[in-house]
Amino acid sequence: MLSKSEIKELKKFAIKIRMDTIKEIANFGAGHLGGAMSMVEVLAVLYGKVMRYDTKNPKWEDRDWFICSKGHSGPSLYATLAIKGFFPEDELMTLNQGGTKLPSHCNKDLTRGIDMSTGSLGQGSSLAVGVALGNKMDERDSYTYLMLGDGEIQEGQVWEAALYAAQKKLDHLIAFVDYNKKQLDGYVKDINDVGDVKAKFEAFRWHSQEIDGNDVEQVYAAIEEAKKVKGKPSVIVLDTIKAKGVPFAEKLKLNHHIKVSKEQLEETLKYLKQELEKVVQL
Template identity: 50%
Template sequence: MNMEKDKLEELKLLSVKIRKDVLEMLEKRGYGHMGGSLSIVELMSVLYGKQLRYDAKNPDWEERDMVVLSKGHSGPAWYSVLAEKGFFDREWLFTLNDGGTKLPSHPDRLKTPGVDMTTGSLGQGTSAAAGIATGFKMNKTDQYVYLIVGDGELNEGQCWEAFQYIAHYKLNHCVVIIDDNKKQLDGTTKEVMNPFSIENKMKAFGFYTQTVKGNDEEAIDEAINRAKNVKDQAVCIILDSIKGAGVPYFEQLDANHSVKFNNDTIKKATKDAIKELDEFIKGGAR
């Protein structure tokens, strides 16, 4: 069944707000991980706008679902949605990566309300999420942990060890989500270390695997719904996404992994994009 029209509009508006926050945060900082933050905007919107169980005023609520952003460099997109949903004051967003900030560039569970796992060293979040899901299963709770992994991150052998474990133990309350934006730090994933078919690999590992439009709220939501209906098998969603999604300048920029705001072209492109997103927000969802 398709999502209610109002809900979809609400999620699309949330995505626009997150995208605008990411641009503003990085512009204020003067640099940062743009491409991989923008590619998970719609995912964050669906998770926090619809799928996740949480209490922003009580982030440690024992029955909450959890998120492990294993591709921790995309923290800005996560911080934005946490602020939009009231986990902390929006003013914090503009302290990104400052000395003493509660929002370091990579997530730290001891610093930020709503962050359940410290990440940034690629690969490690996969094992952490596997452990969390094991705990959920042992405690017989119906909680979920959403594990977000980058396609370049899959170069880390640790991912495959964790996936084998998750599949073997049929930990279907660990929803493995791979952000397949086809690029990593310094090139395309194909050039740097060809992943071949991620979908075939995950299937071969034993996962119920779906590949969906990665920057489409409805497609992501439906994939999560289907994943939640799977019994007795691990689940994986591959987001066919765009690095830098939603901002044509950053989509087309080759080196869009980490950007510096050190020239007029990038500054103007960012200002124009912020203005456009702001107009959408002021007009409400279309």
């Protein structure tokens, strides 16, 4: 269980991630804002409390791994890594620009702290299973954390990987499904409904939970429960809001990839500063 001060620090961390994410996207003019913002609380909990990593040695063999299979959500992961010191925060302003080390989708060969290149949806699931299996064979106690999108799990490769992870009893693999209910061109239920995600993973022999994915306390508690499970992988289905923390974008039906004006940036930063002040006063 998190202490009151830990909860406060994680909430502040999440707000800081959102502030840096909207800044880098607005500086370029547009970007994958929706899905980047909906997974922020998971990033705050993982990098702020849960994961083992070394900013001075990102390839440390005994580290925990984070694989963002929905690689287009990289901007919030970049913000997280910069805040934690993997690279200078001013580099965030180079997002998607010529010569940048921060491309639109996660690239391990360019960005310090990125564990796996992703972006071709579905493939991150297989990569995560391979990492988890390799660490198990090497008798490492490392955890592999996998972030999937709800539209992404329409891909068959996700379920092939899920079957194999259960077959190999990969209990140090913990996946998240960012169930923000929208994909690029509309609502998931209207395009290719994924149904009861928790029940589906249970049918594939995974330990499954469903929580409010924008609540740091619930995220942390779910991860702790997943770590107690032996002999099977775990999934945490995150009930989230796409573009969470960005009022103008939350209201949009299509907010997967959007333009962000200078005025919208200022409006959002003002709102987030107010939210930060509320947390400080807790």
